[in-house]
Amino acid sequence: MNAAPSLRIAFFTECYHPIVNGIVAAVDGLAGALRTRGHSVAMFTPRFPATSAGEEMQIYRMPSLPLPMPTEYRLTLPVVARRNRVTVLARCSLIHTHSPFITGWMGAHYARRFGVPLVFTYHTRLDRYAHYAPIDPDVARRLAAILTRTYANAADAVTVPTRDIESQLRAVGVTARIEVIPSGVALEPFAHVEPTPSGRARLGGNGPGLRLLTVSRLAQEKNLGLLLAMLSHLPDDATLAFAGDGPERERLEGAARAAGLAGRARFLGEVASEDLPGLYASADAFVFSSTSETQGLVLVEAMAAGLPVVAIEAPQTREVTKGAAHLCPGDAQAMAEAVRGVAGDGEEGRRLRELGRLTAQDYELTRIAGRIEGLYRELRREPLVPAAG
Template sequence: MPIKRIVIGADTYPPDVNGAANFAHRLAVGLAERGHDVHVICPAAQGPVPGYDGPTVHRVPSYGTPFHPSFRVSVPWRIRGAAVRLLDRIAPDVVHVQSHFGVGRTLSGLARRKGVPVVATNHFMPENLVGYAPLPGRLAAALSRLAWRDCVRIFGRAQIVTAPTPRAVGLLREHGLDGTILPVSCGLDLRRFAQPPAERTDGGLRVLFVGRLDAEKNIDVLLRALALQPKEPAVTVEIVGDGSRRGELEELARAIGVADRVVFHGYVDEQELLEAYARCDVFCMPGTAELQSIATLEAMAAGKPVVAADAVALPHLVHPGVNGQLFPPGDVAALAAALGSVLGDAATRARMGDASREIVARHDIADTLDTFENLYQEAAATPRHFQHARDGDRHEHPAHSGR
């Protein structure tokens, strides 16, 4: 049966700014451009929402939270009626959920009862949420265990589960998820970021970070490493993004004497983002909860060397001495040394930037879309008795991360 009508269930979607929201949008738009009838079901946003071409977006009731200024949640008992009506009206051939939260769990449960195939993609690590609440270590660890257990329970409803990298798949298996689990890159429009470096006359060097300014991104480590860089040539850190820790980070920059060498841009538009990638010399990702890191992919597509924490999925992208360097998470001195080794030689930066483009070539969004079209067909043909975990190891798809 050809797959034509697709429902994408997303608990975060633009105008939200984060990797999961951006991926859901790229996936929906890309599938719509290929002729599929795509419907996105996601939480209502606060304030006006810009229009988007391609998929039809259905917003369900949502509520703000005390832990994050912009993130909104939809609770199952409040949205179930709307979700039932939408699924009845759309009559999808497949439901693809992007999380195990309110929208994802509601749609996956309803779809399973209606006999509609379910595909699920995991973008979640407990660190993405625990950092917003000031919890003591033991309580945070217990909450993380409960969150993983809940994730596994909800994703167990799907015929096929994907995660962006082999390491992300491994985390799901380690926490008890059985069935077909595949690594599929979130993908990127590589041509959009392929551009020559910007010409600069300031004589200095620039390190760029792009992402949410939240706890698990560890931007404080980058600022402290900046303080250890030599005064000449001058090194400037540009930070693109916003989040709950921005005020603290600005205060830290002043306290350690680097405020004059740090630029906080906040959220920027697409052209400004491209310009930021073009003018930087090195991209830095100190985060420790990256299941893939879209920003790192973008920087690599722009031909930049990357210095990143040796954590979770970042080693899939950063190959030490080839396209950048890895450093032990949280180690300020090691990050300073890694940045210095890359910043110190223009020929090294050029060689590593070329290697970044070669490595990222396997992450083109077209391959990701091909893969999900195939997986939707596969899910539709899978009997309701789900396959055992080992079956997933036999699958080969061109957009697998880390291939």
């Protein structure tokens, strides 16, 4: 527990349960770690079908409408109940937003209205999601740059996970203060887990073949077709499990059947968070094809579980993994060769396992929460105290 007074923090996020993705995991993880440190965190987020306000859990759902496109996300209506404005927002120490859309602008409005600092975490490279917009993708990318610049410059501080992402924000005209603070991961569940026969079976069976794993939302920007092509360059007894769901699942399953990989590409759907550590531990290698991430929490989870990582070269992935992954060009055959080189008990595999566990420590959740708290207190011009943990 901190010696300094506890803080009242309001998170505003467009993306929250029942959605399952890295942003939700990052937001949940930080909120939980801050609460453990003695702070109050209220969550303001859209209402989704089959969800309701849960004030006992400090979750405040705002009215929303479906978007005019095939997506699980919602259009937030900028309405906060008067009671919540008076009893929650008016008493906040600061507001921390996690998107630059309507929910984020609501957070910015209340930060200015109540005279408290505004922190914005840049989770998503919006330019990489232009294909979802119902307009020309080039126009969508230009609008995304304008939105990002305008919103980020309204914040007292912006947090980003890597120096590369900081450079990207500067390139689109962000002049606000930027702090490089990655999202944290609770490492303990991954620390001592062992492979299990049931885990191997879910990945493709207990036979001698390679058992590969990727954890991802099944979406176009994740570049998952490359992994199917990679699988076709591996021996017939190698399998690849996709843990996650999303709009591209049907297309990917069809592509696997067309390529003769239906029995080797396994689509697990959403995997419960408590089951993920055992799945990582039971695999021979973790494969990562996305170049659209700002960080990639699953990279940290895989390293924490001691699983060798093979990933497509991207500046932010290189920065996150710090030499603890085998990075290769976006070529299926090159990726397959890399997998052969790291799976099993060879020297390169052992090196990546050991270095990965060490590298993952840099993302330990309580340590990251301490850095975020330090930023909060600095913005509030409070005396800084040593971070616990």
